[in-house]
């Protein structure tokens with residue numbers, strides 16, 4: 001059974017086509033720099049056991065346009081991997097915000113789309129794009145099942161003391177204001193890999209997802225018990241363009257003393273802050289380059305980014321009452337060994353100590369980069385949100 005998975009994130013669109021239950025895809029790809037200069041598609045096909053890479057650059061105005069170009073490549077182009085749209089049994093869509101309504105993979109209907117739309121304002125960088133991609137896929141694959149897998153689902157196990165804000169009850173009961181948590185598919189996938197790797201079901205883990213969006217989750221015995229993103233994917237860690245935690249008084253101040261409108265505030269905290277706001281680029285590779293040239297703002301951005309992660313590790317070690325392992329994953333977590341070193345420095349009181357050689361020589365796969373005699377493991381685990389989504393869609397086929 002062929003399952004196509006579409007993972008539209010804030011800065012990119014990733015896709016993989018699986019012949020389930022195989023984990024190795026028939027093809028996979030990435031659309032990057034959507035809506036900005038230098039957009040490109042990298043498509044890798046493994047058809048007939050041969051790896052072939054096609055790269056395409058040119059303007060891609062939005063995620064829907066990127067997806068249309070990708071689907072053309074899958075079905076019609078010289079790199080086509082399927083003969084007809086009907087060869088796809090199901091399309092699995094990453095949808096970032098599912099509110100309290102969706103706790104598992106969900107067959108997409110008109111009502112489900114209306115619910116996703118209701119949550120636009122809570123995940124403005126994500127849900128609108130996710131819905132656009134669903135609509136493009138529905139047109140291209142009219143006979144395939146469309147299934148949504150929500151980032152929020154894995155965090156439904158978070159207990160009340162972690163999901164409620166200390167505001168009057170009515171805001172939770174009537175307006176659903178609570179912590180939802182995001183990147184759940186990624187935290188679920190890497191924590192399950194860690195549990196297998198450690199061979200320890202009763203485990204205390206901290207999963208650190210550092211992509212364009214960043215979040216950290218405390219996982220006890222395979223269940224999420226707290227996470228840094230909240231009502232929307234804006235709180236917690238410093239991200240590519242998002243501020244992470246900020247005192248709400250700043251918002252009152254900007255409204256009262258600088259006349260900010262709602263949309264200006266949303267743009268400021270969602271799109272102009274984080275690495276971009278402090279260091280001049282949302283892309284960690286650019287920040288690293290600037291910092292190595294001695295740029296003070298970029299150096300400050302790196303310092304804030306690592307400090308915030310370290311602070312959350314301390315908090316989550318406290319609520320877990322100790323940790324067996326921490327996991328680094330996603331673009332920065334997997335590729336930036338200097339960030340892992342900065343985060344793990346001076347955390348020896350938690351039994352965390354890196355093996356510098358292992359850390360700097362990491363090139364892929366699951367790897368323990370901690371010192372041999374360390375009490376707590378430091379794992380690098382590549383995330384695979386697409387495969388996790390495909391597994392959940394496959395399980396739904398009964």
Ligand SMILES: Nc1ncnc2c1ncn2[C@@H]1O[C@H](COP(=O)(O)OP(=O)(O)O)[C@@H](O)[C@H]1O
Pocket residue numbers: 009010011012210211212213240282283284285286288330331332335336
């Ligand atoms: N070799 C690298 N060194 C440092 N950062 C990297 C490297 N490769 C990718 N990244 C960073 O990973 C981030 C993107 O992560 P990714 O998980 O792909 O994001 P998303 O899925 O949210 O679009 C970017 O900040 C990018 O700079």
Ligand SMILES: CC(=O)OP(=O)(O)O
Pocket residue numbers: 008009010011096126151182183211212213214233
């Ligand atoms: C929830 C979220 O922030 O997703 P991404 O990292 O893909 O932007």
Ligand SMILES: [Mg+2]
Pocket residue numbers: 009211212
């Ligand atoms: Mg992502």
